[in-house]
Amino acid sequence: MQLRESILKDVNRTIEQREKTHGDATQTFHNLGKRWEMSAYQAALFCVDLKRERLSQNPDNVDNWRDMIGYLAIAYQLYTIAHRHGRGDKDE
Numbered sequence: 001m002q003l004r005e006s007i008l009k010d011v012n013r014t015i016e017q018r019e020k021t022h023g024d025a026t027q028t029f030h031n032l033g034k035r036w037e038m039s040a041y042q043a044a045l046f047c048v049d050l051k052r053e054r055l056s057q058n059p060d061n062v063d064n065w066r067d068m069i070g071y072l073a074i075a076y077q078l079y080t081i082a083h084r085h086g087r088g089d090k091d092e
Contacts, residue, residue, distance in 0.1 A: 011069045018070075025074050041082065044075035 019025055032043040051068035058064070 007069070011066050011073065014066045015070045015074070026078060029074065029078060039078070039082065041075045041078035044071050044078060047071040048075060 015025060022028065026040065029040040029043045032046075033040040036043055036046070038046075048068055048071045051064050051071060054061070054064045055068065
């Protein structure tokens with residue numbers, strides 16, 4: 001349990017650090033979703049799949065693990081927000 005908690009804290013720190021350099025993650029995925037003609041959470045899931053593929057090539061790369069978990073957390077956040085507001089799949 002301690003390892004899992006440590007991993008999740010590390011992922012959260014990574015998200016916070018990346019938002020300082022790359023901007024708000026949710027806005028990024030809203031923008032990507034519009035560009036890719038999908039919902040924001042689907043765009044985040046696309047990035048999860050990208051990291052999963054990279055992990056298949058190099059499972060020792062901790063950064064890919066962190067990023068994949070972070071993207072999945074953001075995807076779930078976006079999905080939850082969209083559905084809480086009754087928009088179903090549309091999380092514009």
